[in-house]
Amino acid sequence: MSRPVALVRAVPDSFSDCVTAAPPVPPLDPVVAREQHHCYAAALEAGGFAVVTIPGDEAHPDSPFIEDTAVIIDDAALLTHPGNPSRRGEVAGTQEALAGLVAVERMPVVGTLDGGDVLQVGRTVLIGLGRRTDQAGADSLEAFARARHRSVRRVPVRSTLHLKSGLSAVDDETVLWHPAACDRDLLDGLRVVEVPGDDPEAANVVRLPDGAVLVAAHQPRSAELVAGLGLRPVAVDVSEFARADGGLTCLSLRMRSVYRA
Numbered sequence: 068m069s070r071p072v073a074l075v076r077a078v079p080d081s082f083s084d085c086v087t088a089a090p091p092v093p094p095l096d097p098v099v100a101r102e103q104h105h106c107y108a109a110a111l112e113a114g115g116f117a118v119v120t121i122p123g124d125e126a127h128p129d130s131p132f133i134e135d136t137a138v139i140i141d142d143a144a145l146l147t148h149p150g151n152p153s154r155r156g157e158v159a160g161t162q163e164a165l166a167g168l169v170a171v172e173r174m175p176v177v178g179t180l181d182g183g184d185v186l187q188v189g190r191t192v193l194i195g196l197g198r199r200t201d202q203a204g205a206d207s208l209e210a211f212a213r214a215r216h217r218s219v220r221r222v223p224v225r226s227t228l229h230l231k232s233g234l235s236a237v238d239d240e241t242v243l244w245h246p247a248a249c250d251r252d253l254l255d256g257l258r259v260v261e262v263p264g265d266d267p268e269a270a271n272v273v274r275l276p277d278g279a280v281l282v283a284a285h286q287p288r289s290a291e292l293v294a295g296l297g298l299r300p301v302a303v304d305v306s307e308f309a310r311a312d313g314g315l316t317c318l319s320l321r322m323r324s325v326y327r328a
């Protein structure tokens with residue numbers, strides 16, 4: 068049986084040197100992260116993805132956050148130019164892994180774009196403008212998305228690292244939204260479920276092909292909201308990645324139109 072592909076990137080020993088807004092105490096532990104990453108990949112697989120794992124990259128501690136390095140629309144990928152210069156070298160590994168799966172395009176090195184700022188809901192692509200993605204980066208993605216008949220909206224990010232740090236989709240029209248991510252008015256036309264509380268990451272979930280929704284175990288609010296929508300939450304512990312400022316979505320590149328046995 069063929070299933071949509073999800074690409075993940077293994078945790079390197081250097082994971083303890085990830086870029087973080089504040090130094091994590093205690094320091095990040097690559098062994099814990101690796102264990103959690105394994106469970107994350109298993110949950111994607113159980114939910115209907117064919118998971119492809121590429122090796123970790125010791126030179127790039129943040130490389131497990133593979134979502135930031137490419138945006139996939141249909142059967143094509145746009146390689147990004149990440150906003151944090153220390154992460155730009157991650158893109159080569161993603162490029163190599165995607166080569167056999169999708170048509171790959173590279174954006175010009177003017178402007179910055181992180182995949183974590185790109186939310187696809189139905190045929191709409193929301194591009195967050197903030198700490199990691201600028202207008203020139205958004206221009207590249209907009210051209211790529213419009214060529215694939217998507218409508219595009221630019222959304223200033225309020226205070227989260229990425230747009231998706233506080234906004235994600237549970238189906239083709241419904242989003243979980245935390246006010247720290249963006250202005251609610253910019254989500255006009257979508258069904259918006261507000262996530263209460265102090266932690267925007269509770270709004271970061273992953274849709275699984277079988278219809279269930281992956282939620283972070285340390286964010287019980289996500290599971291409640293997802294269940295309230297009549298969907299089945301599947302919890303996975305990604306707390307070590309949260310300490311590195313990452314959420315569930317950033318740990319994989321999901322290709323809904325690319326199938327593999």
Ligand code: CIR
Pocket residue numbers: 085086087129132134135151154182183184228229231232311312313314316317
């Ligand atoms: C970074 O600061 O770039 C990483 N430590 C975390 C990236 C998380 N990515 C994401 O939310 N899309």
